Amino acid sequence: MEQLKGRIIYKGKGEGEALVTTQPISFYGGVDPETGIVIEKGHELEGQSVKCKILVFPQGKGSTVGSYTLYRMKKSGTAPAGMINKECETIIAVGAIISEIPCVDKIDISKFKTGEKIRIENGVVTKQ
Numbered sequence: 001m002e003q004l005k006g007r008i009i010y011k012g013k014g015e016g017e018a019l020v021t022t023q024p025i026s027f028y029g030g031v032d033p034e035t036g037i038v039i040e041k042g043h044e045l046e047g048q049s050v051k052c053k054i055l056v057f058p059q060g061k062g063s064t065v066g067s068y069t070l071y072r073m074k075k076s077g078t079a080p081a082g083m084i085n086k087e088c089e090t091i092i093a094v095g096a097i098i099s100e101i102p103c104v105d106k107i108d109i110s111k112f113k114t115g116e117k118i119r120i121e122n123g124v125v126t127k128q
Helices: 065-076 090-099
Strands: 002-005 007-010 013-020 054-057 082-085 103-105 117-121 124-127
Touching: 007 090, 013 082, 054 117, 065 090, 082 090, 082 117, 090 103
Parallel strands: 013 054, 054 082, 082 103
Antiparallel strands: 002 124, 007 103, 013 117, 117 124
């Protein structure tokens, strides 16, 4: 069982299956908030759902509306169970905080593979 310590963006506990991408994600226009499915054309995760997953990605991109899209997803049950970033920027940080989604950054995301079971708890990421 490998443990990695990151910087806490929003504390708490989240666990689930990893969904990993090397590409930045825009929640506004890139993810359907009704389903949690990535709809951005040409994205590595296009057609896959972030719902209840531990979403592992380098950083967010796009409009600040992405923060509110994450909040909307949390309210409708389509949000990720947690997020791990290489470098969390403002859009994702605000989205994680207002949506109460556990989020950490300053983590080497190349250590993760889609399908692995992962737990985030107060800044510590455990691969199970």
